Amino acid sequence: MVEAVDEEVVWKVVLHSVAEADDFDRSSRQLDRPRFKIERRLSFEERSLSDLSVTGNLRAVDSYGSMHSFGAVPTPTSPVWSSFELPPMVDEAWDALRKSVVFFRGQAVGTIAAVDHASREVLNYDQVFVRDFVPSALAFLMTGEHEIVKNFLLKTIHLQSWEKKIDQFKLGEGVMPASFKVNNNPTRKTETLMADFGESAIGRVAPVDSGFWWIILLRAYTKSTGDLSLSETPECQNGMRLILSLCLSEGFDTFPTLLCADGCSMIDRRMGVYGYPIEIQALFFMALRCALAMLKSDAKGKEFMERIMKRLHALGYHMRRYFWLDFQQLNDIYRYKTEEYSHTAVNKFNVIPDSIPDWIFDFLPCRGGYFVGNVSPARMDFRWFALGNCIAILSSLATPEQSDAIMDLIEERWEELVGEMPLKISYPALEGHEWRIVTGCDPKNTRWSYHNGGSWPVLLWLLTAACIKTGRPQIARRAIELAENRLSKDGWPEYYDGKLGRYVGKQARKLQTWSIAGYLVAKMLLEDPSHLGMIALEEDKVKAPPMTRSASWTA
């Protein structure tokens, strides 16, 4: 036990120093290649809300130059792959990842969703999905293979400019594709791209998350290479602004959260995640922060930066206040009065205590908390969603205390949330009547399967990154060990079924690329925590609005 504590201290030192590394002089543009492992990951400066005002000195934050202390940073003691032989499972994963690479006119442009030759139905698993490519891209960036990521970013932003229509209806300009495919014409010897913006997708869902992942990946690329020239191209600047126009436009909203249709993200089928799903809100927050760091402060860029800053303040406040649930908060909701009118109302959304599901009373430990699935008038979806909570940690949407509480919850409810295969996409599963009503009797989303309480190995990289950010690598290590017991043996399935995630998913694809890439990214993050910089954002220096609601995040 003592050993674990010591190790944690060392990791915190590493992470603290990596955070300091963010104070890098943005003007030096291209980084020198590193002498130290930790140095390699540093790149451009994150703009901080507090340091910025559009009218004020935008570049004031660009002039830090503290490359000092890195040589002294302790690094984890485990072997570095490049100098040792790769563990067989890692070797196998790299092999499979490379086999999934898709080429367009001689250039590597992405990775196919699944290379499952045995599967009878291909559906759209032979396409390059934007969200699925993210862990592949991170794996490539971590080994210095930047080209494929750059090609992907450029190809997809080019696809954005296509005219998108469903029947007679024209989609917004900024919509990014869910996926694309290379079509070969062997007789004419031509290759063309075909993209899906939701108009071919099952249920015709538009991928709201694609644009956010694209922005997040552009930052990861920039951060990892130190090369600002891609994000500063007119194509990327314009593409970012188009995505932002869609999600920052004014409407009838009374909340800063983003209103969505069901199934518009990783959970791309009807699952009762319409409204204000945590997954989208957390990605929205993160993408806004990433865009803020990359937008040029020219006339058009400045206008967006101003809108982003306002939205971030409001969104952060709203999420931390109304989506957060811990023991104390649950107790408050349990005792809520209803039908309160006017701005003095405590129960602002008129949540009716009788609507609190029974399971939550036993599930919620005294130690720990999380962001609930959804909050809208008289509707609080108490389900736990892994992706949204991990992204909340990585983007610093969660305060440090909330981040710790989320990790506490995972530890306290290990069996439920991790079980035998990390990590449950959502918890608990919808069953019986509720399943019928909420999913529309979806035969793929039966209880404890697929999106309905299934376990998705891809989420391992997000869990690992969150563990490292919170200084708790031992939790990631435990999860990775579980995955290593099964993943390769089972042929890298897309998802697992069952309360404990013990069974290979009923309709799961094998050789699912993001299961493979997610494992590799998790391993590399644990190996070298300085990689975290490309996918995590430090807490902003702006003081979060004072909130004294509950003990787990004010303590």
Ligand code: GLC
């Ligand atoms: C399924 C998943 C979706 C993923 C796609 C390709 O539709 O729900 O999140 O992007 O498969 O793997």
